[in-house]
Amino acid sequence: MAKEIRTRYAPSPTGHLHIGGARTALFNYLFAKHHGGSFIVRIEDTDQTRNKENADEEQMKNLKWLGVEWEEGTDVGGDYAPYRQTERLDIYRKYIDQLLAEGKAYYCYATKEELDAEREEQLARGETPRILEKHRHVTDEQRAQYEAEGRVPSIHFLVHDNREYVVDDMIRGQVTFNSSEMGDFVICRPDGIPTYNFAVVIDDYLMKISHVIRGEEHLSNTPRQLMIYEAFGWEAPRFAHLALILNTEGKKMSKRDESIIQFIEQYRELGFLPEAIVNFLVLLGWSPGGEEEIFLKDDLIKLFSMDRVNKSPAVFDSTKMNWMNNYYLKRQPLDTITDMCIPHLQKAGFIEEVLSSEKRAWVRSIVALYQEQMSYCAQIVPLAALFFLDEVVYDEEARAVLKEEQLSAVLTSFAKHLSANGEYNVDIIKAVLKEVQKETGFKGKALFMPVRVAATGQAHGRDLAETLFLLGRDKVLARTNHVLAHGE
Numbered sequence: 001m002a003k004e005i006r007t008r009y010a011p012s013p014t015g016h017l018h019i020g021g022a023r024t025a026l027f028n029y030l031f032a033k034h035h036g037g038s039f040i041v042r043i044e045d046t047d048q049t050r051n052k053e054n055a056d057e058e059q060m061k062n063l064k065w066l067g068v069e070w071e072e073g074t075d076v077g078g079d080y081a082p083y084r085q086t087e088r089l090d091i092y093r094k095y096i097d098q099l100l101a102e103g104k105a106y107y108c109y110a111t112k113e114e115l116d117a118e119r120e121e122q123l124a125r126g127e128t129p130r131i132l133e134k135h136r137h138v139t140d141e142q143r144a145q146y147e148a149e150g151r152v153p154s155i156h157f158l159v160h161d162n163r164e165y166v167v168d169d170m171i172r173g174q175v176t177f178n179s180s181e182m183g184d185f186v187i188c189r190p191d192g193i194p195t196y197n198f199a200v201v202i203d204d205y206l207m208k209i210s211h212v213i214r215g216e217e218h219l220s221n222t223p224r225q226l227m228i229y230e231a232f233g234w235e236a237p238r239f240a241h242l243a244l245i246l247n248t249e250g251k252k253m254s255k256r257d258e259s260i261i262q263f264i265e266q267y268r269e270l271g272f273l274p275e276a277i278v279n280f281l282v283l284l285g286w287s288p289g290g291e292e293e294i295f296l297k298d299d300l301i302k303l304f305s306m307d308r309v310n311k312s313p314a315v316f317d318s319t320k321m322n323w324m325n326n327y328y329l330k331r332q333p334l335d336t337i338t339d340m341c342i343p344h345l346q347k348a349g350f351i352e353e354v355l356s357s358e359k360r361a362w363v364r365s366i367v368a369l370y371q372e373q374m375s376y377c378a379q380i381v382p383l384a385a386l387f388f389l390d391e392v393v394y395d396e397e398a399r400a401v402l403k404e405e406q407l408s409a410v411l412t413s414f415a416k417h418l419s420a421n422g423e424y425n426v427d428i429i430k431a432v433l434k435e436v437q438k439e440t441g442f443k444g445k446a447l448f449m450p451v452r453v454a455a456t457g458q459a460h461g462r463d464l465a466e467t468l469f470l471l472g473r474d475k476v477l478a479r480t481n482h483v484l485a486h487g488e
């Protein structure tokens with residue numbers, strides 16, 4: 001029987017869910033689902049100095065929001081619980097003791113500073129840095145002395161010299177490392193907590209992970225992990241290392257780069273749709289071939305395969321992300337988009353916390369005007385400000401229109417006809433504009449621009465009659481009269 005496909009996303013809870021992490025999680029998820037396997041979320045929190053409170057919950061909340069769901073994890077449990085590394089310390093201890101007993105690991109009393117200094121000296125002599133023999137074999141006497149000095153040892157894995165370790169990577173093929181390039185490495189810190197490279201192997205093995213799909217930054221860790229599999233006589237999982245994500249300048253994306261929105265939470269807050277983000281993320285390194293770019297999660301589960309994952313870096317292009325989200329926003333029911341826009345309008349102070357049904361209907365119509373145009377819902381605030389603010393802000397082009405000769409004649413006639421009519425709706429507004437045309441002899445731009453600019457402050461915008469209708473007659477008349485009296 002074929003081995004069950006089991007993949008995992010193993011975040012360290014050091015911050016928000018990043019685009020790179022989300023992509024890793026998504027690829028693991030799609031690969032597992034494509035093969036009818038299981039996807040697991042494991043929290044790797046052994047580096048306690050880097051942990052941030054609630055970062056694991058926050059990451060999981062955002063993964064769920066993206067629709068990347070897991071069968072096993074800290075919240076849902078599973079056959080291989082616990083799924084948080086700091087709750088597995090007893091398990092690691094047992095395996096560390098085994099390596100110590102077999103002479104495959106040893107207590108090292110040297111401090112990090114001492115080891116660093118030795119390393120510097122070796123480098124200065126032009127040697128490949130390696131752990132000195134004296135640290136590997138400590139006599140009982142030395143040990144007693146170190147302990148009397150109050151030194152607490154860390155545990156090192158003993159790396160054999162000059163052995164080849166081949167990572168048979170599903171994306172980049174065979175990558176060979178020589179063990180001589182790697183010194184003995186720490187598997188357990190003085191505080192008794194194992195390091196990532198050790199804990200990850202124990203967990204991937206015990207949790208029966210069949211495929212480890214993770215970022216390229218981990219490739220250099222993999223030979224160390226292979227050594228640990230070898231030391232226990234365990235079969236290693238398959239590995240796949242995803243290429244870096246670069247910014248549009250071709251540089252490695254840095255978490256500190258504020259020109260790119262990098263965290264899923266931020267996209268969520270700005271009013272992006274999870275399906276758009278998933279679609280965008282999957283194309284950061286995968287393509288099914290062909291021109292098609294729009295894929296929903298279910299299509300992706302059917303289509304996803306590792307052999308179409310790219311070796312070369314992916315480029316993060318926020319313009320494309322915006323385009324993608326716009327594509328999905330346009331196709332959403334208006335009520336969904338209205339619900340997404342309302343909190344932004346509330347935050348801007350444009351509308352009340354509790355809306356009457358008439359007010360909601362009005363807001364809904366305004367959202368309808370801009371649905372085609374928005375890349376994300378927070379944009380409703382600048383786009384629709386003219387409906388909510390009392391003061392009109394004239395843009396540059398609008399100012400030029402205010403100086404046009406026919407302006408006064410057009411606006412005078414428009415104000416007159418608008419006040420004369422009892423009813424106010426889109427048809428009546430269109431009829432009024434026709435009347436103005438007849439009376440003044442101006443038509444097209446010469447007619448519409450002054451009206452638009454007076455009512456909105458902008459030279460361009462959505463459908464004029466609809467805009468004037470949603471502004472309401474009082475506001476349109478007041479703004480028109482203001483321009484007639486004061487220019488702007």
Ligand code: GLU
Nearest residue numbers: 010011012044200214218
């Ligand atoms: N905890 C590691 C990280 O957050 C994951 C490494 C792995 O997937 O093996 O980068």
